[in-house]
Amino acid sequence: MEVKQFEIYSDKNVLKGKHYGANVATKKDKIILMCHGFAGTQDLFLPKYAEKFSLAGFDVITFDYNGFGESEGEIEIVPENQMRDISNVALYLRKNEEFRDKRLYLWGTSLGGLYVLKLASILENISGVYAQITFSNGLRNNTSLLNFEEKEKYLNQLENIKYKEVVENKKLLLPLKKLLSDSQSKIFLEKYKEEFFTLLSTRLSLSTVRDINQLSIDLHLEKIQVPVLLLKANNDIVNLPQEMDFIYKSLKCDKKLLEYDCGHYDVYEDEVFLLSITEQIKWFSK
Structure with a gap:
């Protein structure tokens, strides 16, 4: 397998990527564009x-x-900017001589799953979409387990933080372990703290959470016309499995849902990874 580096420009910055060449013996003239999730990088899980x-x-x-x-x-993390990055890579693939005659599929995990589903309702020349452990509505996903008072307190805190940014031009920056504070994320961050030290020491604005709360693709789902494969982790407490159910029910296209009794990060490893990648390859091969 040959892996080549490539560069494009997105929002005037150099965006770097990798091209994993297709096995000549099994070549299918299809491209899978992979989009990682919240604060991830292309070297975390995707290889x-x-x-x-x-x-x-x-x-x-x-x-x-x-x-x-x-x-x-x-x-x-500005969702609209990151979706524009994906669109720019897709444009590069559609116009580049090496790739333009191949069918293009979008693949997204977690927050990246929401991105590719939304883009599938907007972009042309997309042949199919795979999305796993994602959500359709940020506010619903992040507050559905809170009671009324807890929800009001949570939203008020985020609004106050944004207000401070507006009047003082100061951002409250927190490390990932503070932003991803659920039990499944804590285990994940501890497990990979040495391997991805630079990534896990990343500090992000807390107002990022507010931006994600404002994300919703509820009205975009029924506009998707290409085939969609979804994966739901039944024990996910990061992006709730109810959100995956909502996405599946809202889609009007050819669709399929994979389900596994595991947590959010378990989909990337061991048995669930092996089971799901087998299903994905079958689906993309159709």
Whole structure:
């Protein structure tokens, strides 16, 4: 398997990515564009998927959003900007001589799953979408387990933080372990703290949570016309499995839902990874 580096520009910054070449013996003239999730990089989890897809005959593209990994820019999660990064990579693939005659599929995990679903309702020349452990409505996902008073307190805190940014031009920056404070995320961060030290020491504005709360693709889902494969982790406490159910029920296109009794991060490892990657390869091969 040959892995080539490539660069494009997105929002005037150099965005860096990798092309995992398709196995010549099983080549399918299809490209899978992989989009990682919240604060991730293309070297976290994605290579193991890319290698399996490449071996099965797919060209695979991974990349780092602006400000993350090897790409230039400010370390900041602005959903609209990150979706624009994906759109720019997709444009590059549609126009580049090496890729333009191949069918393009979007692949997204966690927050990246929401991104690719929304883009599938907007972009042309997309042949299919895979989205796992994601959500459709940020506010619903992040507050559905709170009672009325807890929800009001939570929203008021985020509003006050944003207000301080507006009047004082100061951002409250917190490390990932503060932003991802649920029990499943704590285990994940502890497990990979040495391997991805730079990533896990990243500090992000707490107002990022407010921006994600404002994300919703509820009205975009029924507009998707290409086939969609979804994966739900039944014990996910980061992005609730109810959100995956909502997405599946709202889609009017050809669709399929994979379910596994595991937590959010378990989908990337061991048995669940092996089971799901097998299903993904079958689906993309159709």
